[in-house]
Amino acid sequence: MKQILVRSFIRFKSSLPPLSTLEKFNFRVSTHTINQVNENIDEYLNQPIVLNGHLNRKPRLMAKNSFAEIRDSSGNSVQLIFRPESTGEKHFQTIESSMVEESCSVEGLVKLKETRDGSKQWELLVTNYQRLNESNLDAARLENLKHTNPQDLPPHFRYLQLRSKKYQDNLKIRSKLSNLIRSTFIESHDFTEIETPLLFKSTPEGAREFLVPTRSSNLFYALPQSPQQYKQILMSSGFTRYFQLAKCFRDEDLRADRQPEFTQVDLEMSFVSSSDQVQIVVEDVIYQVFNKGAELPMYIVNEKGNLIELKNFNNDKTQFTKLTYQDALSKYGIDKPDLRFDLAFKNLSAYFTNNNEDFPIVEACVLKQGLVDGKIPKALTDSLNYNRRKPFVIGIKKPADIKWYRKFVEKGILTLRGEETAIDNFLSVEVGDIVAFSDRMEIPYENPTPLGKFRQLAISEYDNKWQRPIETSEGLIDEYDASKVFVGSWVVDFPLFNPTDVSNGDEAYPSYDKSNFESTHHPFTMVKTEDYKKLSSDPLAAHGEHYDLVVNGVEVGGGSRRVHDAKLQQFIFEEILGIENYRQLFGHLLDALSMGCPPHAGLAIGFDRLCAMVVGSSSIRDVIAFPKNQSGVDMVVESPTSVDEKVLKEYFIKSL
Ligand code: ASP
Numbered sequence: 063m064k065q066i067l068v069r070s071f072i073r074f075k076s077s078l079p080p081l082s083t084l085e086k087f088n089f090r091v092s093t094h095t096i097n098q099v100n101e102n103i104d105e106y107l108n109q110p111i112v113l114n115g116h117l118n119r120k121p122r123l124m125a126k127n128s129f130a131e132i133r134d135s136s137g138n139s140v141q142l143i144f145r146p147e148s149t150g151e152k153h154f155q156t157i158e159s160s161m162v163e164e165s166c167s168v169e170g171l172v173k174l175k176e177t178r179d180g181s182k183q184w185e186l187l188v189t190n191y192q193r194l195n196e197s198n199l200d201a202a203r204l205e206n207l208k209h210t211n212p213q214d215l216p217p218h219f220r221y222l223q224l225r226s227k228k229y230q231d232n233l234k235i236r237s238k239l240s241n242l243i244r245s246t247f248i249e250s251h252d253f254t255e256i257e258t259p260l261l262f263k264s265t266p267e268g269a270r271e272f273l274v275p276t277r278s279s280n281l282f283y284a285l286p287q288s289p290q291q292y293k294q295i296l297m298s299s300g301f302t303r304y305f306q307l308a309k310c311f312r313d314e315d316l317r318a319d320r321q322p323e324f325t326q327v328d329l330e331m332s333f334v335s336s337s338d339q340v341q342i343v344v345e346d347v348i349y350q351v352f353n354k355g356a357e358l359p360m361y362i363v364n365e366k367g368n369l370i371e372l373k374n375f376n377n378d379k380t381q382f383t384k385l386t387y388q389d390a391l392s393k394y395g396i397d398k399p400d401l402r403f404d405l406a407f408k409n410l411s412a413y414f415t416n417n418n419e420d421f422p423i424v425e426a427c428v429l430k431q432g433l434v435d436g437k438i439p440k441a442l443t444d445s446l447n448y449n450r451r452k453p454f455v456i457g458i459k460k461p462a463d464i465k466w467y468r469k470f471v472e473k474g475i476l477t478l479r480g481e482e483t484a485i486d487n488f489l490s491v492e493v494g495d496i497v498a499f500s501d502r503m504e505i506p507y508e509n510p511t512p513l514g515k516f517r518q519l520a521i522s523e524y525d526n527k528w529q530r531p532i533e534t535s536e537g538l539i540d541e542y543d544a545s546k547v548f549v550g551s552w553v554v555d556f557p558l559f560n561p562t563d564v565s566n567g568d569e570a571y572p573s574y575d576k577s578n579f580e581s582t583h584h585p586f587t588m589v590k591t592e593d594y595k596k597l598s599s600d601p602l603a604a605h606g607e608h609y610d611l612v613v614n615g616v617e618v619g620g621g622s623r624r625v626h627d628a629k630l631q632q633f634i635f636e637e638i639l640g641i642e643n644y645r646q647l648f649g650h651l652l653d654a655l656s657m658g659c660p661p662h663a664g665l666a667i668g669f670d671r672l673c674a675m676v677v678g679s680s681s682i683r684d685v686i687a688f689p690k691n692q693s694g695v696d697m698v699v700e701s702p703t704s705v706d707e708k709v710l711k712e713y714f715i716k717s718l
Contacts, residue, residue: 089114089167089192096138099172103184106172113140113168113186116225117197120162120205130157132168132186137227141175141185142168153191163201163222165194213684217697220688232685235356236673240307242355243327243669246347253303253329258292260285260309265647268584269312272322275713285311285323288666290584291651293330294624298659305329307669316692319681321670323690327619330664337609337623340663341380341552344611344619347667349375352548356676361532361549363401368533369549382550382611390553391506392425395514397556400615401549403521403528405429407513410499413485414467415477421501421571424476427513428489429520429528432496433457441523442498442516451570453500453512464491505602507560508572518615545678551612556582558589558606559638576602578640583608585634585641586651587622601638611667618672621665628656 092114099106115134122129126145133139144157148171160166170186177183201222207215212226223229247253264271264284274283286292289308296304308328314320327347331340349372352358361369363383372381383401390397393406410424432438438457445452454475456466464486470476491497500512510518521528531538532547560582561574579601581587588607589597596604607623625631632652635644645652673685683689690696710717 085192086194089194090169090190092134092167095136096132096134096140097136099140099184100138103172103174103182106184107174109172110169110189111172111186113170114194115166115168117160117162117164117166120202121157121160123158128154128157130160132166133225135230137225137230142170142191143173143185143187144191145187149188149191153188156191156193160193161197161199161202162205163197163225165197167192167194217691218700220698224687229684232673232677232679233687235677236685239351239355239673239676240669242350243307243347246350247303247305247329247343250346251303251343253305254301255306256296256301256304257306258286258289258296258308262286262292263650265291266641269314272311272313275715277712277714279714287312288326289328290586291648293328293664294586294651294659294662295654297330297332297626297662298654298657302332302660303329304331304664308666316690316694319683321682321686321689322694324682324686325669327667327669327672328664329621329666330662332660332662334623334661334663337554337607337663338380340621340665341382341609342377344621344665344667345380345382345550346375346377348550348611348613348618348672351672351676358546358548358676361402361547362551363530363549364533366533367404367530368538369402369530369547370533372550380552382552384552384554386555387553387557387605388505388555391502391509391511391514392423395425395427395502395506395512395517396510396615397553397610398612398615398617399551399553400518400521401551401612402530402544402547402614403517404530405517405520405528407517408489410485410488413478413480413488414471415479416501417475417477418501418571421503423502423504423506424499425502425513426489426497426499427453427517427520428491429496429498429524430492431494432520432524433459433494438496439523441519442496447519448512448515450508450572451500451512453498453516455496455498455516458491458493458495458497461493463493466491466497505557507557507563507574521615548613548675553610553612554608555590555605556608556610557602558582558587558593558604558608559601561602579638581639582606583620583622585639586624586631588625597633597638607663609665611665613675616671616675617668618675619665619667621663623661623663626655626659626661628652631655 090112093112113132113134115132117130118133118139119131128144130142131139132142144154146154168186168188169190170188172184173187175183175185204215204222208226212223212228215223261274261283264273264282269287271287272285274285276282288310293304306328308326309323310326311323313322334340349360352360360372362372362381364370387397390399395407405427407425407427410426414424416422416424436459438455441447443455458464467476471478498513498516502508502511526544529544531540532542559579561576562578562580563572564575565572590605590607593604609621610617611619635641635648670682670685674682677685688696688698
């Protein structure tokens, strides 16, 4: 034990706060929550109760009755009434000096409140008000913002933001969902929750990693980008069903709604012979989260292209809509299509030859009656909305425009292959429509394609116009609130490898080095059995046993069957991906595979994104207590910080 040195003579810089400070530690604990009383006002009328919380509104002091408002942990608030005869002079003095957001314990009687609209509400006639801790002017100045837009409170006061109902509710839903997910895995599917280390090893897995220096020269840990390798090693450790709510770290571009640390619902199963076995468990988890956790029904797309509600989880077969990568890209131009909306593309390659041979597929997206006041909405054509070329977008304003393609044939952009009438019949364009067309590669590595981007813009621009009808036993429902409808789908059959993108970034068309490959997801994904031989003959043509879980255009999760044969895994590292030091990087995994590791497969769900969807937010910051800002800074504790030269030296780090 380290000895604690007691200083015999102490000279303080400030004086010890007065003994009365101890009063803050001695108070009456709440007997009820505001919610409890809200639910049954009659039961509590004229009863004494104690509430603990924060002063939600500045006290209004009047000659007879004075008012304030308390908010408790439910995020709900109730009016406090102070009357000299019931509250007593002493408490009056306290409330006079009160500041909004101070914490307090309030005793009083539940009274009916007079309301203008006649609704039943209550207030608390205060008999005892105790301040438990003062607040300060900063909090008082922010009072208005707190009531209108709590997310706009200064980020270094995140704790004030979090006190608002929005964040209290969001984080409570998050907690409820993690509980539901745990019980679904453990109780319904016999999984074991296992924690894996956060101090991991530097190994390439896609994104840039965070390094952790040690006090040994040039020795580093790395924070895990995901528990991928540990969970595969667990499969070699005799566990057949593993899951965890895992913290993961990626040192990536934070501009999109991303965080450098985030949470995954991570799972892995061994002795599985098909991807469906993993997908069935995941469908149950997702079904529970939406249906039970959030009481939001889930939908799938039926063979007629309509949405139907998923009434039950099925233990024997997958039910979510399944589409291949190629289908997703050729119909919707993206590997995570929002299936609430239809708007599928039409392939025009039978009618036109594209003059750019590397991008031979010509396809169109028609927005029926999409012209707004005779014009094309600007968002659909604004170059800023496209990272490469934008599609040609044509408004069909008069009958002659139905032959929109003639102009492009004249300009030499397209060459006509078929009869004009055949094209007209195929597209059946009318005055009032918008036609957008673009080109793509046979296997579209561009993702989204230009037309895919156009479709996304059209969906958000027209506010629910293109949604699929919901099919019920009573008929079709065309009009509904799409933000309350969740469509679950799987995207499968991805190319196992991509050629390396060697474009500068500002050209209209991307260029690829087809002799250098990258894993589309990660190097541990198994090839589709029928494509096995392509691994040595034409790796780019091989498809992987990868599956993405997509809900409403958001990639909620992804996973795969894994390579469990050490020799095959080595071949992929060495021969296909050209990783020369694969032994040093992945030797631990190859060793674990080579000791009888069973066949296995798994998946990870982005838990923050899932929670954001459930609470109806587009930002994961709304469901994370202490998110970093877009520069990776935690504004509350002000990290990262610099450290002393002396400390750096211990870690063998030199600052430049
Ligand atoms: N580890 C993968 C990821 O983080 C998911 C998986 O394949 O299970 O994306």
